[in-house]
Amino acid sequence: SEKTHGKGNVIEAAKKLGTNPDVIAAVNTTINQITKALTDYSEATNEADDKTIPAVLEAALGGKTDGTTTVKLADATNDRQTTCGVPSTDDSGKTAGLNLAADLICLCGSDGTSESNNDACSLKTKTGDIDYADANADVKAEWRKLATECKAQYPETTLTAEALQSALLNFDNEVAKQQGTNKDIINALGYIAGAGTTGCDGTNGANHGACVYYGKNAANKKALSPSWRKHITDAIDKMKAAEQAANKATAIAMRLETLNNTLTSLILLGAVSSQKIQ
Numbered sequence: 001s002e003k004t005h006g007k008g009n010v011i012e013a014a015k016k017l018g019t020n021p022d023v024i025a026a027v028n029t030t031i032n033q034i035t036k037a038l039t040d041y042s043e044a045t046n047e048a049d050d051k052t053i054p055a056v057l058e059a060a061l062g063g064k065t066d067g068t069t070t071v072k073l074a075d076a077t078n079d080r081q082t083t084c085g086v087p088s089t090d091d092s093g094k095t096a097g098l099n100l101a102a103d104l105i106c107l108c109g110s111d112g113t114s115e116s117n118n119d120a121c122s123l124k125t126k127t128g129d130i131d132y133a134d135a136n137a138d139v140k141a142e143w144r145k146l147a148t149e150c151k152a153q154y155p156e157t158t159l160t161a162e163a164l165q166s167a168l169l170n171f172d173n174e175v176a177k178q179q180g181t182n183k184d185i186i187n188a189l190g191y192i193a194g195a196g197t198t199g200c201d202g203t204n205g206a207n208h209g210a211c212v213y214y215g216k217n218a219a220n221k222k223a224l225s226p227s228w229r230k231h232i233t234d235a236i237d238k239m240k241a242a243e244q245a246a247n248k249a250t251a252i253a254m255r256l257e258t259l260n261n262t263l264t265s266l267i268l269l270g271a272v273s274s275q276k277i278q
Helices: 009-015 021-048 053-061 080-084 100-108 140-153 161-175 228-277
Strands: 188-192 209-213
Touching: 021 228, 053 100, 053 228, 080 100, 080 209, 100 140, 100 188, 100 209, 161 188, 161 228
Parallel strands: none
Antiparallel strands: 188 209
């Protein structure tokens, strides 16, 4: 605050100092430096508190993990493999990559068949039966279950730009792995067997898998990125900027402390000079 950094009574007292022109000039210079530093400090602290970051992260997630927001498998149609992807083709799953919630539901969810009970994600409690052909069903309860299981299975990491960048790199490495009989299937998160022709139907068997497939460019066969990836990279950039601003604010606070000490010394010097003149 301004009081903490000495722009209040100390500065007013400094303006009323004695007649030594050198001291007065030094005091004025220091006051100007403090004034600028206070402005810089205010700007840095505002930048460090970027209130847009949570919304960007929530866009990547697809909904709050506490079950308070609606989560749908947008564009879901026909069956689970159509919705989540068939890795033997170029086309991504209809919901693949839209957000992390949809991807994890493709990877870990149950659909009521005898062979789809979440073995792929080692869940302690399986999700409810999900209709992977219904684009309008609200699956927020299943998303909450998966998020809760994730927290239970993995240690919570402090959310920083570096931690998020590391997680994204791990994801990139995972989907770059070659799978299938001929090791020609890429850009699938999870497991797919054989030629992948049956697709990500949540089962374990020939040409089946518990997975989500992001697809390839039909012309050059390059792997396509999930849409949520852009939200994550945006969040990383914002968090880096906020972290840098926080470091800048800390440095400015230290400079203000030094300037305050300098101003105090000048006030004392001016007072002594004034007494000598009197």
